[in-house]
Amino acid sequence: MNNYINMKYIKAVLLICSISLLASCRKDFTEIESVAVVFQLRFPDNFSEGSIPHDIGIQIRNNITGELKMVSSDQEGKIALDLIPGTYSFTASHTYTAEESDNLIGHAEESFVNASLTPIVITEATQIEVKLNGSRAGGLVIREFYYSGVPTSYFYDCFVEIYNNSNATIYMDSLYMGNTKSASSAAYGFINEVDSVYLAQVWMIPGSGQERSLAPGQSLIIAMDGINHKTDPNGNPNSPVNLGPGIADFETYWPYTNRDTDAPDVPNLIHAYASTTAGFDWLPGVGGTGLVLFKLNGFDDLPVSKEPGTSSTTQYKAVPTSAVIDALDVVSNSNITADKKRLPVTVDAGMTTVGASYSGKSVRRKIKNVINGQTIFQDTNNSSADFEINDTPSPRKWN
Template sequence: MKKICFILLGLSQLMLASCRKEFEVVDSVPVVFQLVFPESFKEGAVPEKVNIQLKNNVTGEVRQLVSDVEGKLALNLIPGTYSLAASRSYTAAESEELIGHAQESFVNASIAPLLVETSTRAVSVPLKVSQAGSLVIREYYYSGVPSVYFYDLFLEIYNNSNETVYLDSMYMGNTKAGSTSAHGFLSKTDSVYLAQVWMIPGSGKDHALAPGESFIISMNAINHRDDPKGNPNSPVNLGKGISNFETYWPYTNRDTDNPDVPNLFHAYASTTAGFDWLPGSNGGGIVIFEGKDFAKWPVAREPNATGNTQYKSVPVGVIIDGVDCVPNANVAADKKRLPISVDAGMTTTGAIYSGKSVRRKVKQVIGGQTIFQDTNNSSLDFEINNTPSPRKWN
């Protein structure tokens, strides 16, 4: 019997050996990231202490890192696909020293997708520069509420400066809605491509916005909680006294028009189908900009797209502020709708029909005026607001 046991043991060992899988060990590779300032910066300046976020697109692991005194970041990485975002702000004094402008400024960079292969040893990270603006998007509510109601969208614009700003002929527009496919315009970094554009009417000084004040643009300027045309699940009242303007859609005569709230002028439409302005509950890019040369700017089809939809091209140099919104935090950076010089990151409400908005974080309060954080990186500047709150930030 003992002999039989030995034979069985030997067979079992042989079976285990034959079933064992051989796994290939993947070694990490040393990679050096070199951050590079734009040519407009002082010669010899080094982008040290720049915040870097590196995400492994396969595992979802996110690492928060900082460049060294040489503007470098050295890491050992497993080959794969990553996303990189970098940003740093500079005070007015630092900006004057670096670029000759005594105004708070920011550098940002984004690389997505970033492919790390076994042969990868060095990656150049070119930084873009931008400056703080007087007007900022303070809050954007786009997610809608359960029962598929999304007509209570609003955008709040805030005067973050210490001077009065006139809003006459200021433009607002949105990109195509967020989706799961890569954005065909991603490589077009000199322009923003908009599906719909609206303009604030006025003769020049009809609409003044004092420091520390805001104005509201609504899809439908009604009390969505109580109005029969609204939805009791809605968290917002956008009626008279709250909304400054609304986006009335006259093409199908199905949109609600509040006669007590003035309408924006519809300046461009990639399509006039549908029955309302529908930028999308999945998010998308939204911008405010100066448009004195609006009629001269061309339209373009999205590269690699199958349709013939035309988008209005708006140079990044006229953009006052922008925010790139996506459906959830798992969306990769190749889905971005705005160039990194406009918004180096992305923000989200976490889910569609959540009844939540995204709002800008408070930076400080000076002389009773709230100053909001503005680094041109919505991943850093914005937070989820569980209850949308037009004109309520204290």
Template sequence: MSKHNRLVFVLAFLTSTISLIQMNGCIRKEPTQVDGSNVLKIVVADHSGLSMVNQSLGYAPVSDARVTLQSKYYYQAPDQPVTVSAVADSNGVVKFGNLALGEYTVSVKKEMPVVVSESGALDTVTVQGNQLLNIMNVQTIDTVKTELVRASDIVINEIYYCGPKNSTRYYYDQFVELYNSGDSTRYLDGLIVCKGIEKYKPNMDSVDYVQVLYIYQFPGVPKTGRDYPIFPHQFVVIAQDAIDHSQFVNTALDLSNADWEFYNPYYSEIDNPAPNVTNVIPDNSLDFTMSMKHGDVILADGKEFYPGEVNEYGMQYYHVPLKTVLDGVEYSINPNSQKLLTMHVDAGLAGGGINRYSGKSVERRRPGFDTNNSSLDFIVSDHPTPGYSHEY
């Protein structure tokens, strides 16, 4: 890249930042970016059901939604892709000008008020949408419709991964706790619980999927199944093995009452009475074992996943599209670790300072509290709370 180009990039970025401020001050000016000549029109439409459909437009416009466009190819500094951001108008429309050809990610986010009780009390929920787009044509106005969905009611509420206090390296009492933070019954049918890859991936923020190593799935049909309800404010515990682990190590957890257990039919593990969340990848001969130091867990609707690349050790990675992801949580003993999970799913890290075999867990500050930043959303609990919260 020439010095001149670099200057153009930086100026373009500044211009876009200023134009965003101007927009907020009601002076509408299109943001510009890099030295291309393409114009992109993005229409932000709400599919969460929280906004009214405008009959003349034919969709539910999301006004004042912040739209962020990030280049996959152009960087203003190492590790800092060129990014522009603007706010949608009353028709949910935002236009970006002077774009170079190439791939971009679009992410849109907005907080919306919702009535949470019969008394009419208001709360806010976040709706969001992410998509990947490729600007191929010179000087055409491309209309891209970004469909927002409500951030999930079902979230990963607690992860216990570090193992109990013991000197025999026993860690088979790990568990993942889910929680329904909404006021409606939701369904676990077909949901997948995944373990992300344990390797930094430089382009993770500019692709429209997350890479995972394990996929375990609830029984039932994804999205439409109604056989496995999770009631409002209910906790659901998925044990690595749903047994009383204190029979082996006295500090380990009794998970014989867990609601579910991870079960891998592709190796000879005992199928305990608890129903199974089952491994669906035949090549994976491991139970749902989580890293005791740094890892991430992803919950998705299970509608779509497919094989991705094979790593240098011959392990097959799988891709789970971002649009199917309900929640994801990354944790690390070191709060300054390099992120493994895209900021589109989790902008932070839970679990700072949790040592292996310390018997601690990470749990949401309040049940279901989720801003997609685990540094803020999670606390360290001195002892795991399977099926309840540290708050009560």
């Protein structure tokens, strides 16, 4: 019995010593204190003098922890926050009605303001001025973009659906569709270029001016390959889409390496610019890309540029943002930060994603309302707010 008591005593002493030793070795941790940060919003220069940018929706994300704060600016256009020192991304967006826009910029049609800053390094109390960018709603919108492909690495069933969101007929002749480099995890060299979009591939709808009309509430579908991908021998039974005659209006035929089959019953787009003609098909990227619609004269005379901060010799076509009708910035997953954006906030204030490659999913625009039987889609020039994931891509099926 005495031996048992002695053993208990020895164990207790050893435990107390161990605790004392750990306590003596413990490092003292200092709690990080937050600092006061004030963001001051400024309206674009073309807005009426004295305008106050209040009630602007703000998202501030900690790039390290992922914590997201969603707030609104006050009556003086300020946002006051206590933030832990670190690296942040800041986005802002707001929609104005036609009546509000008439008072602000003299145009009686829906308009938007937005801004994006990244990275913002916060080390101490500070005030940061943010200049908002302004834009107006366009009649044509990208209604759906299916780019992810399906298992077994099949991605030839990509399509873009363009929708007439206005109340007037629009002629599609000479409309351009272009895409940036594919999305990646690297910071984008053109991130600070807000006056141009830099495109790797550009296609154009053929026509002299009034050959291809699109009525209000109707859409036009551009396929990578204009076949029924579910049943065609060149397709894949896992594909969710039929893009054959009667569905696809155009396809992006790639003749350069003689590896793309030309669907005889679906007309070809004109390939207006190529940063490369290697490969075997148009591939915007199963991990996403920046996609734009635009119209202008003198496309061939636009400059080209290499991506800053990289060793790549690839030349990208610089298209002025003033010519952009609609834009959609798609990234590989929801963890991508704003410094990876491929499109400037002047044309798309946000980003969207299907979440993973080869998922068989698309992104589609949310329905805003239905007026006299015509579906009107949400269009705030912010894809984070305007788009949702569609588990089964659905060309021309929006009701």
